[in-house]
Amino acid sequence: MVSTKIIIAASLLSVFIATGCAVASSYSEEELGLRKTELYSEKTTTGEMTSYSKVAAGESKVFARAFENAPPMIPHDVEGMLDLTKDNNSCLGCHVPGVAETIKATPTPKSHLYDMRTGKTLAEVSSARYNCTACHAPQSNNEPLVNNEFKPEYRKADGAQKTNLLDTLNEGVK
Numbered sequence: 001m002v003s004t005k006i007i008i009a010a011s012l013l014s015v016f017i018a019t020g021c022a023v024a025s026s027y028s029e030e031e032l033g034l035r036k037t038e039l040y041s042e043k044t045t046t047g048e049m050t051s052y053s054k055v056a057a058g059e060s061k062v063f064a065r066a067f068e069n070a071p072p073m074i075p076h077d078v079e080g081m082l083d084l085t086k087d088n089n090s091c092l093g094c095h096v097p098g099v100a101e102t103i104k105a106t107p108t109p110k111s112h113l114y115d116m117r118t119g120k121t122l123a124e125v126s127s128a129r130y131n132c133t134a135c136h137a138p139q140s141n142n143e144p145l146v147n148n149e150f151k152p153e154y155r156k157a158d159g160a161q162k163t164n165l166l167d168t169l170n171e172g173v174k
């Protein structure tokens with residue numbers, strides 16, 4: 001027969017474990033969200049200041065591509081280059097193939113001189129691509145609130161610096 005002492009000791013132990021767990025998993029309201037501030041007022045809640053590259057085009061260091069054939073992010077200052085319109089595109093002034101190579105800017109890839117609807121190669125960058133910053137974004141130097149543990153795997157040795165989407169677009173499609 002189990003003695004009364006053992007039963008009391010066991011129930012005391014379970015109370016300790018239960019309260020211990022409760023303490024360990026309790027969070028204050030401020031800790032619940034990513035912003036770590038009061039939830040009922042915006043008064044003290046301000047976002048971290050953005051800090052975009054001030055390094056001029058031609059002097060910046062390119063970022064590794066986030067994954068194979070990801071659109072490269074913009075490493076240089078874009079002050080004075082935006083907004084973009086179909087007819088007025090400062091980015092193409094430097095990134096259009098022919099000019100880009102001479103100033104050591106990455107030329108737009110084959111996929112940008114291609115009409116996805118008709119499957120035809122174009123003489124100039126497709127107007128469907130005029131809004132470069134819809135896909136290529138400048139990067140603000142802030143600490144991420146949640147660390148990203150994604151590790152890209154590039155199938156080609158230079159996959160972190162170069163793209164070949166048009167060659168691989170239909171891979172696996174029959």
Ligand code: HEC
Nearest residue numbers: 057058059060062072073074081091094104105106132136
């Ligand atoms: C004055 C010329 C110039 C202009 C204008 C310019 N760029 Fe650049 N860009 C460069 C150069 C040169 C590089 C290579 C890095 C460097 O040397 O700063 C570069 C790098 C890049 C990269 C990274 C390429 C890679 O291989 O990783 C992207 C993306 C980019 N620019 C997009 C843009 C967009 C979008 C615009 C318009 C908002 C723009 N650039 C305007 C010259 C320019």
Ligand code: HEC
Nearest residue numbers: 069070071091095106107109111129131132135162163165
């Ligand atoms: C709809 C999204 C989109 C738009 C708009 C777009 N791009 Fe891209 N860009 C991409 C993607 C995705 C890649 C990488 C895959 C590929 O196409 O080869 C890329 C690749 C690039 C590269 C790298 C080329 C290389 O050889 O690695 C440059 C430079 C570039 N784009 C410049 C531009 C410029 C300049 C514009 C505006 C005229 C522009 N892009 C508009 C999605 C876009």
